[in-house]
Amino acid sequence: MAMNQSRLERENLEAHVDLCAERYRVLEDKLNRLETKVDKLIDSMTKVSEKQTSSTLSSNKLVIGAAATVIAGLLSTVVLLLLNLQVAGVPLVGG
Secondary structure (H helix, E strand, C coil): CCCCCCCCHHHCCCHHHHHHHHHHHHHHHHHHHHHHHHHHHHHHHHHHHHHHHHHHHHHHHHHHHHHHHHCCCCCCCCHHHHHHHCCCCCCCCCC
């Protein structure tokens, strides 16, 4: 950023000091606005991260529930087959 200094500013120390004070005030205002925007961005990213984590946990519970249902179904089928074999007179163990 080029510094545009007027002839008055170069020759008059008071004018230079006043203009520098105004420049620093404007710069500080811009930094404050930038800081506010960064804070809002951080808050938004934190919320997104928390939602993603809760969504992942929910998905994990769903997968575990589905797997448990399949396993229970398979076990009940095996038990039913074993009971049917026993009723039909087929020995379960080689004796």
